[in-house]
Amino acid sequence: MDLHGLNDKQQEVVRTTEGPVLVLAGAGSGKTRALTHRIAYLIEEKGVRPWNILAITFTNKAAGEMRERVIDLLPSGGDQVWVATFHATCVRILRRYGELLGYERSFSIYDTDDQKTLMRQVMKTLELDPKMYKERSLLAAVSDAKNRMVSPEQMAIDASGDYRRMRYAEAYAEYQVQLKKNNAMDFDDLLVKTVELFQNCPEVLAEYQEKFRYILVDEYQDTNGVQFRLVKLLSEKYRNVCVVGDDDQSIYKFRGADIRNILDFEDAFPGATVIRLEQNYRSTGSILDAANHVIANNEDRKAKRLWTENETGAKVRMVSYDTAQEEAEGIVRMMENAVSRGIPLRECAVLYRTNAQSRALEERCVTRSLPYRLVGGVNFYQRKEIKDILAYLRTVANGLDDISVLRILNVPKRGIGQTTQAKVAEFAQQEELSFYDALCEAEAIPGLGKAAAKLDAFVSLIERFRVEAEEIPIADVIDMVLEESGYQKELEETEDDTTVQSRLENIEELKSKAEEYESEAGDDADLAGFLEDIALVADVDRMDDSEERLTLMTLHSAKGLEFTKVVISGMEDGLFPSFQSINDVEHPEQLEEERRLAYVGITRAKKELTLTMARTRMVNGETRYGAESRFVAEIPENLLEREDKSTLYRPQRERRDLYQTPPRRASKWDAYADYGKGSLPYQGGGSPFGKDVSQLFELGRSAKKAAPAPAVIDYHAGDRVRHTKFGDGTVLSMEDGPHDTEVTVEFDRVGIKKMMAGFAKLRKIED
DNA sequence: GGGCCTCAAGTTTTT
DNA sequence: CTTGAGGCCC
Numbered sequence: 064m065d066l067h068g069l070n071d072k073q074q075e076v077v078r079t080t081e082g083p084v085l086v087l088a089g090a091g092s093g094k095t096r097a098l099t100h101r102i103a104y105l106i107e108e109k110g111v112r113p114w115n116i117l118a119i120t121f122t123n124k125a126a127g128e129m130r131e132r133v134i135d136l137l138p139s140g141g142d143q144v145w146v147a148t149f150h151a152t153c154v155r156i157l158r159r160y161g162e163l164l165g166y167e168r169s170f171s172i173y174d175t176d177d178q179k180t181l182m183r184q185v186m187k188t189l190e191l192d193p194k195m196y197k198e199r200s201l202l203a204a205v206s207d208a209k210n211r212m213v214s215p216e217q218m219a220i221d222a223s224g225d226y227r228r229m230r231y232a233e234a235y236a237e238y239q240v241q242l243k244k245n246n247a248m249d250f251d252d253l254l255v256k257t258v259e260l261f262q263n264c265p266e267v268l269a270e271y272q273e274k275f276r277y278i279l280v281d282e283y284q285d286t287n288g289v290q291f292r293l294v295k296l297l298s299e300k301y302r303n304v305c306v307v308g309d310d311d312q313s314i315y316k317f318r319g320a321d322i323r324n325i326l327d328f329e330d331a332f333p334g335a336t337v338i339r340l341e342q343n344y345r346s347t348g349s350i351l352d353a354a355n356h357v358i359a360n361n362e363d364r365k366a367k368r369l370w371t372e373n374e375t376g377a378k379v380r381m382v383s384y385d386t387a388q389e390e391a392e393g394i395v396r397m398m399e400n401a402v403s404r405g406i407p408l409r410e411c412a413v414l415y416r417t418n419a420q421s422r423a424l425e426e427r428c429v430t431r432s433l434p435y436r437l438v439g440g441v442n443f444y445q446r447k448e449i450k451d452i453l454a455y456l457r458t459v460a461n462g463l464d465d466i467s468v469l470r471i472l473n474v475p476k477r478g479i480g481q482t483t484q485a486k487v488a489e490f491a492q493q494e495e496l497s498f499y500d501a502l503c504e505a506e507a508i509p510g511l512g513k514a515a516a517k518l519d520a521f522v523s524l525i526e527r528f529r530v531e532a533e534e535i536p537i538a539d540v541i542d543m544v545l546e547e548s549g550y551q552k553e554l555e556e557t558e559d560d561t562t563v564q565s566r567l568e569n570i571e572e573l574k575s576k577a578e579e580y581e582s583e584a585g586d587d588a589d590l591a592g593f594l595e596d597i598a599l600v601a602d603v604d605r606m607d608d609s610e611e612r613l614t615l616m617t618l619h620s621a622k623g624l625e626f627t628k629v630v631i632s633g634m635e636d637g638l639f640p641s642f643q644s645i646n647d648v649e650h651p652e653q654l655e656e657e658r659r660l661a662y663v664g665i666t667r668a669k670k671e672l673t674l675t676m677a678r679t680r681m682v683n684g685e686t687r688y689g690a691e692s693r694f695v696a697e698i699p700e701n702l703l704e705r706e707d708k709s710t711l712y713r714p715q716r717e718r719r720d721l722y723q724t725p726p727r728r729a730s731k732w733d734a735y736a737d738y739g740k741g742s743l744p745y746q747g748g749g750s751p752f753g754k755d756v757s758q759l760f761e762l763g764r765s766a767k768k769a770a771p772a773p774a775v776i777d778y779h780a781g782d783r784v785r786h787t788k789f790g791d792g793t794v795l796s797m798e799d800g801p802h803d804t805e806v807t808v809e810f811d812r813v814g815i816k817k818m819m820a821g822f823a824k825l826r827k828i829e830d
Numbered sequence: 831g832g833g834c835c836t837c838a839a840g841t842t843t844t845t
Numbered sequence: 846c847t848t849g850a851g852g853c854c855c
Contacts (some may be wrong), residue, residue, distance in 0.1 A: 122845080150845050175844085250845055317843060417842055439844085473831095480831045599845070619843045641842055660843080683840065684846040 064107050066100065073097040075338050076305075077104045080277070083298075083332035084305040085325070089369040090354070090666035091345025091625065094307050098279060099129060101305065102144060103136035105277055113143035117275040117297070121282035123148055123600050125623055129281075145275070149290050150250060150599050153257040157248075158591075160260055160267050169591040171247040171457050171464045172598035176445060178202055178249050180466050185237045191230060205235045209251035210287045210319030212258065215239060244497065246463035251319075254289040261296050272300040282623070283308030283328075287319035295331065304332065310365050311358050314619060314660050316652075326365065343369050343666075345625055347376025350672050353698045354665040360697050361655045378704040379665075380673040381634070381695055385709045387420070390677040391427040393708060394630050397673060398433060398613050401628050406671075408434065410627035412614040414664050416639040419682070420632060421615050428613065436607070438616035444597060448554070448566040449573055453594065455544045456537075458499070459528045460590040465498040472502075475553035477521060483514040499525075524548060537577035537593055541570065618664045629668035631661075634676040635689030661694045678711045710789075710816065778806075778827040785828045789813045794825075 066074050076086050076097040088094035102118060105111040120126040126146045134141035147155070158168060173181065182198040182205075185191075191201075208218050215236035222228035242248060248256060261268040278298050280286065283306035286294070298304035306328060313322045329335045343351050351371050358364070384390040398411050413424055421437055428435040443449060451474055457467040473479045490508045491501035505511060505518035524547065532540050545551040555563050580596050581588040608614075614626070618639075633639055640657035647653050665672060674695060679686050695703075778784050782794050792810035806825065809815045 148845065253845090314843075315845090318845075419841065476832080478831070482831075617843065638842095643842070657842095681846080 064100075064104050066104075069093075069097065069100060070342060072338055072340050072342075073100070076307075076340070077101045079305075079336050079338065080105055080109055081303055083302060083328075083335040085283075085328045085332075085335050085337045086305065086307040086340060087325075087337065087365060087367065088307050088309055088340040089343060089367060090309060090312060090663070091343040091351075092340035092369070093342075093344050094281075094340055095125075095129065095132070097340065098281065098305075098307060099132040099136060102129075102133050102279070103141070106137060106140060106144075111277060113140040114145065115274060115276040116144045116279070117152070117277070118144060118146040118279040119149055119152060119281065119294075120146065121148065121285060121623065123151065125281065126151075148599065149286075149293065150253050153253040153293075154595055154599065156257055156271070157253065157260065158595075160264070161256070163264050163267065164256055164260055165243070166248070166256075167246050167461070167463065169246070169461045171245065171461045171467065172253065172595060173242070173245075173247050173249045173466070174444070174598060176450070177247070177466050180470075181241055181245070182234070182238060185234055185241060189230070189233055189237055191234065196230065196234070201231065201234050201238075204231050205238055206251050206319065208235060209255050210289055210321075212255065212289055212292060244463065245465050246461050247466070251289070254287075254293065258289055258292050258296065261293075268296060269300075271297055276301045276303060278304045280304070280306040281308075282312075284310050284313035284322060284325045285315040285318075285320040286324050287321055288324075291321070291324045291331070298332075302332070311361070311367075311659055312622065312663050314622065314656060314663055316656050322363075339367060341367055341369050343371040344373070345669055346371065346666060347373050347670055349376050349378055349702050350665060350668050350670075353379050353672070353702050354662055356699055356702075357658060357665065357694055357697045358662040361658055363652065363655060376670060379698060379702055380671075380704050380706065381675075381698075382673060382706045383676045383678060383691070383709045385678055385711050387423045387633075387677040387680045388427075389708070390632060390675050391423040392431075394424065394632060394673075394675060395427040395431050395433055397630060398628070399431070401671070406627050408611045408613050409608055410669075411630075412616065412621065412624075412626040412628070412667065413630045413632055414616060414618045414621050414667065415632045416618060416641065416660075417633075418617060420638075424615050424632070428615075433613055434611060435613040435615055436610070438614060439620050443569070443572070446566075446569055448569055451550065452541055452544060452570060452573060453597070455528070455548065455550075456540065456590055457594060458525055459532050459540070460594060462499045463497045468499045468502070471548075472521065475549045477517050479514060479517050479521070483511060483518070486511060486514075487518070532590055536581055537588075537590060538574040538581075540590070541574050541577065545570065618660050621667050622663055625667055625669055627669045628671040628673075629664070630673045630675060631664045632675045633680070634674045634692040634695055635680070636692050637687075637689055638680070639692055640694070658694065661692075678709050710786075778825060783828050784808060784825040786810065786825055789816060791828065792816075 066077055069077065070093075073093060073096065076084070076094075077100045080101070086094065086097070088097075098118070102116060105116060106113055118126075118129060120129055126148060130142065130144065130146045133144055133146070145152070154172070157164075157166070157170070161170060162168065171177075179198055179202065182202050186193060186196065186198060186201070208215075213221070215232055218235055219229060219232035222232050242252065261271075275297050278294065280294055285308075294304060294306070306325070308325045310322055310325050313320060313325070316322070324331075329337065346354070348371060351369060351373075355369060382393060384393055394413055398408065398413075401411055402408055415421065415424075418439060425435065425437060427433075444453070451471060454467040454470040457464050458471060461467075469484070472484065486508055487501050487505075488498060490496075490504075491498050494501065494504075496504075499522075501508065502518050502522050505515040505522070508515065511518070527547070528540060528543060531543060535543075551567070554566060558566070576597070577593055580593045584592055618631070631639075637645065639661070640654055644653035644657045674692075676689065676691055676695075679688055681687075778794055780794050780796050783791060784794055785791050786808070789808075789810040790812045792808040795807040795809050795815065797806050807815060808825070
């Protein structure tokens with residue numbers, strides 16, 4: 064096997080096939096290359112049979128790519144390697160052996176929305192006051208417990224009499240009971256139940272231990288407690304486990320990822336070989352330098368020194384704008400410019416901290432007709448019509464899935480309202496039936512009256528779908544649902560034309576996904592498999608990167624990807640790093656995670672990196688003000704090329720008093736009002752965000768009044784004025800706003816600009 | 831049982 | 846600003 068394309072360390076990764084191996088792979092160090100060669104090497108040089116290898120990746124996309132590359136490296140057999148995510152791996156195992164845990168083969172996988180619905184039910188049963196207990200935090204506690212493999216019983220014991228914690232434990236217990244009743248698992252369960260399966264059924268564990276003689280885990284820094292258990296259990300017999308990760312790129316703590324898995328690997332797997340991949344092949348010297356400087360501010364990390372032989376390249380650009388709209392506009396122009404310089408658009412990406420930021424960018428792309436692809440965001444599968452159709456399919460596939468049955472029972476309207484539902488639910492509980500089974504016995508339910516016939520009709524509808532679903536393609540089942548349930552008819556009657564059209568288009572899209580699935584899965588294709596595919600496949604996984612489009616996505620989604628040109632937008636304190644991470648003094652490690660996220664973002668760039676910020680930004684209908692992200696200050700100035708395209712007032716240290724005046728009205732942001740006064744390292748520009756900008760303008764004005772030379776608006780439409788940055792121009796119009804006058808000026812050099820008179824520092828000039 | 835209206839909350843990140 | 850949930854009235 065030809066390993067000449069690999070450096071010494073990479074070759075070591077390939078050749079150290081036996082025993083536990085920890086590969087500390089820095090960003091862009093060619094770890095995928097090393098891993099794929101390792102797999103090929105095992106098969107070709109060591110005679111390992113492909114099906115004895117398990118490779119776990121973080122996303123399905125990564126899995127697909129890895130499989131492709133292994134196939135390319137080998138004359139044959141590459142497709143026999145088991146490459147999948149943890150979740151997909153577990154589902155495959157549970158579909159096969161889940162019955163040993165009392166689940167039916169066709170169990171449903173509940174997504175976040177389903178979890179919420181279920182938890183709301185739990186809260187009702189337990190009479191938990193929604194004011195006191197938020198389903199969000201209950202679910203977070205449940206997930207956290209599962210990640211640590213803590214059972215409801217254990218949680219109750221740990222609560223040691225603390226009333227609130229006891230209630231949490233009860234909710235957890237009831238939640239599990241209901242999941243089970245629905246023959247459903249949430250994402251965490253997929254992992255937890257697999258571990259349970261292995262613990263309860265040693266013969267099953269033995270089978271998989273025997274099967275998976277060589278195990279590889281990518282992105283190991285983002286594994287959680289359960290995933291660690293899984294790896295540990297599976298590798299116990301042959302101990303050939305190779306994990307690859309970078310503690311500096313651990314960005315999923317909020318999801319339960321435990322960085323200690325990588326930091327303590329050598330303790331968990333004694334005798335492990337540790338290999339460091341520190342040569343970066345991806346980025347220019349400047350970009351890598353910037354990344355190294357930022358991440359160096361983290362305390363809790365394995366020291367490493369990433370280096371490169373690549374050219375130094377251009378400096379990192381930092382551009383500031385007034386508003387998110389202007390920022391978006393500027394970014395889109397930058398991308399157009401990049402294309403004109405010969406960089407393919409598919410090699411360009413805009414990364415941001417929150418999905419909400421994508422909107423302004425999208426709008427700009429549309430108006431300037433720049434093709435783009437949005438990764439993530441409002442998920443396709445979360446759309447109402449898609450969820451409705453999927454609920455039908457899930458009901459067909461899994462009759463115990465009450466959440467789905469309840470969703471569609473009266474969609475479209477069948478005259479089955481709350482009262483009827485309540486009666487059925489009561490009956491179901493008495494008779495210990497699932498909701499659907501109770502529906503089947505409608506005649507036996509007391510006090511239903513005419514509703515019983517309606518329930519009957521619903522049941523026979525579903526039963527008909529069930530019979531057909533065995534025979535016809537899934538896309539046809541969807542058509543059947545649309546027509547025979549009356550769903551489409553109601554949709555057309557109640558919604559306006561444009562929404563009907565877009566909803567039907569979405570459903571068409573779902574149908575083509577079904578067809579895609581069926582052609583890929585071949586004979587194994589069934590409804591449960593399709594639904595599972597949908598549940599486990601993330602948005603990035605579907606990203607088609609062959610098209611010439613600009614990619615828009617969150618920093619999280621960008622993990623593992625690379626682009627020639629990267630723009631990270633929204634570099635504002637309070638946005639990135641997020642408020643939560645700045646303010647949570649109890650958990651300083653949160654800020655370190657944000658910094659790792661910045662590191663991940665920076666290291667995605669191959670040739671060009673630009674950071675942008677907007678001084679004001681609309682969030683939840685409020686305009687908020689932001690200071691430059693502290694992460695920018697962590698990049699040495701000599702690596703930066705700054706450009707300020709903003710006109711707004713910039714806060715200075717001596718003006719901090721402006722921000723400490725109590726807000727005019729109570730708002731949820733009050734909690735942040737004290738920010739900046741504390742002992743945090745950041746003491747600069749005053750409160751980032753957190754205030755209504757109009758208030759800021761007002762404060763600014765009152766400050767000006769006190770100042771020796773207050774700004775006087777002595778110009779009118781038609782006058783010539785001078786701006787400190789934009790030069791001379793003609794006032795086009797002036798409009799009084801609630802707090803200030805908005806002036807529109809056509810500048811000779813930079814064109815038309817709108818600005819607030821109070822801050823624009825315009826001076827009337829005679830010409 | 832259904833439809834309309836008002837009000838509140840929300841978003842940090844995702845398999 | 847949006848969306849979802851709950852309340853009220855028909």
